[in-house]
Amino acid sequence: MISRRRLAVAAALSTALLAASACSGGGDDKGGEAASTELTVMAPLFGTAPDPSGELQQAVEKLIGKKLQITWVPNAEYGDKSNVTLASDKIPDVMVANEKSPSFVKAAEAGAFWDLTGKLDKYQNLKPANEQTAKNTQTNGKTYGIYRVRPLLRSGVVIRKDWLAKLGLKEPQSVEDLYTIAKAFADKDPDGNGKKDTYGLIIPKWPGNYASASPYDVIETWFGAPNGWGERDGKLVPGFDTPEFLAANQWLHKWVSEGLVNPDFATLDSANWNDPFVQGKGGMIIDVNVRATQLLDLFKEKNPKDFDKVTLVGNLLGPDGEKHSYPFTGYNMVIAISKQHVRTEEQLDQVLQTLDKLESKEGSILLTNGIEGRNFKADGKYAVPINQDDAKVKAIQNDVDKAFIQLGTRASVGLGAYALRPNDEASRTMREKFDVLMNEDLKTAVFNPALGIIAPTSVAKGQTLDTIIPDARIKYLSGAITEDQLKAQIKRWYDSGGTDIAKEVNDLAAKAGG
């Protein structure tokens, strides 16, 4: 099955060609006047686009005292659309951007975006709340945007609770336990239909590259491999060039050959990841913790009376008996400010003040919860939805959940806004578990020391290089190539530019650290 994203990308491609031929680049005469009363914005969207004259947008505009012109772009095609936008001469004043993507780095280094290094501290609501995250968002020592915070550690294993109970198994502590469970799920008929038609683990074809929080990356980290880049003998090496990486994949290879993994793992679209789990084909998913609540909701949809079928465990002990937890970057894209209209330091200050207002407590509540008394009421630390039968109120709720929440930089972890109260006991317990597991696993988190570093070679030819390792990994796991061929692919990475990247990463890290 193909997600609609692919079609959208094809459409974006033709738009891109148009844009590339139509744009003239360079001068724009509108200047700063427009920027002072109006703010143009580009942000991802997860549903239908809000009405610009809707209640919520009005409320937000009133708060910041400026008109908003927002281009909402469906999340699935956000990367492509951003690249196309960067190639045009219509870069919005404020843009949610992946500050590590080659096209952004190129544009920023050519001067298309403001370097905000050291400029954010005087804005109460924009200054970084977490130093590690702030460092992660940097591009070779420069800060090009205000990060949108996400929980720093949310990796875990979602498991069918009722299957565990049926087979008399305990929640796993280590990777060996995980294997035992997977084996039992595949062989011992956990759904009790008398047929051998289940498997242990469900993994999808991952859309991202190496070190992009895929289940493979998480497992490799459990085995002691670096998260992305790691120090070996005083030098930074890519995680896939370590014995631990190989060990983890040998282990997974065994899973695949023993039928413990969904047979279509090389082609299963991550958009359909939940399906085999809810259909009772597979019993485990390694991913972000919120997938546990998602699956709970799906089971509830199927059977409102009997849905408490999911449990969540955190990171596992590796074969060495130690725990290495997989952390996330702590943020998801940044809000960057373009230099196209925002020309002077003075104008920049204005825009930052506006953003500061937007991210204040009041603003965060608008962006993440909505209008108090209209679509929700506050109950302690929770926001409880109200009046949801009213179509107008429903529209506000939709605008918040599917769109405006994307403009918030701090709210998703509850800073300055209310958390949404889960509406059943099982989800509430699960939610509460998130924090416990996170704090526990943060102690053993393996951070990527090279996150803030962008090697020039990877900007120049990263795209063809980036696919080498994840492709080889999937091929090895599915048995299309041998371990020696996997090693040969790692060598190919080095030969086709990886050697330069490794050298640049080490040099830049030395500069940043020294």
Next chain:
Amino acid sequence: MATDLVPEVVQPAADSPRPASAPRRRRSTKTLGRDLWRYRWLYLLLLPGLLYFLLFKYLPMYGLTIAFKDYVPFLGYSGSEWVGLKHFQELFTGPDFGRLMFNTLLLAVLTVVFVFPAPIVVALLLNELRINVLKRSVQSLVYIPHFLSWTIVASLTYLLFSVDFGVIANWIHGLVGGQKTDYVAQADWFRPLIVLQLLWKQTGWGTIIYLAALAGVDSQLYEAARVDGAGRWRQFWHITLPAIRPTIVVMAILMSGNLLDSGFEQIWLMTTSLNRDVADVFDTFVYYIGITQGSFSYATAVGLFKGVIGVVLIFGSNFLAKRMGQRGLF
């Protein structure tokens, strides 16, 4: 020949007597202004068309200059630096070129061998059907796949051939036995699937032009042949086939220009981690490099290279067709 699709009248110049041309040219320069004035309304009518081509077809070609620059959008066309043939050099000496060329050409060869003749065969078979109602309905039915988008075709392929729930995959497994084959993931099956998809989707549509050509065949020719004692096969060989030969040649020339177009959508939708080595073609490469990576100059250079090859192939095959005594495109 009466069966010829291209009207005779369009090509008088080649055989016309030489002496006539010289004075005609002199006269035309003298009276150019007067002619322009005389046919002013016709020229006025021509103007919108000319403007259209200038504005939408030729002006955008200015953008091709970024193939010779290190284009940074923020700096614009004029601000970006000229780098000469750097990007072409990078392409031709880069590690991907050989693989891209091989994949693209192999797909082109497969298309020529399997996909190109398919509509001809189907059209000829349909032509032999003597029951008109049946002929018409079959004809309409085989058009239908053409109207489905590649996204749907690819989704169908995944549904039918995937290892976990694919109907056809399971059916073949039932027939052949042994290990289950993951058709959509395996590199070996990539090209056969692409060809199958093309055949399924485009064959019916392609028959239209050949059927049109066949409809133009004078039925008296068949009657005469029958009188002379020619059977079905002889009629086919000496009347039907020669009748559509010019059409086949024209279609072949047209196709040669698109030989390096593998069809971005189809290939891209069918690409997975496991078959990327055989799936990468110029079209998808331009996308990865240009859109995902943001290397607009490099991507443009690749696209330009493809375009130049296309033009060369069109002129080349047109020349060849004429050499072999066929009537070319121009």
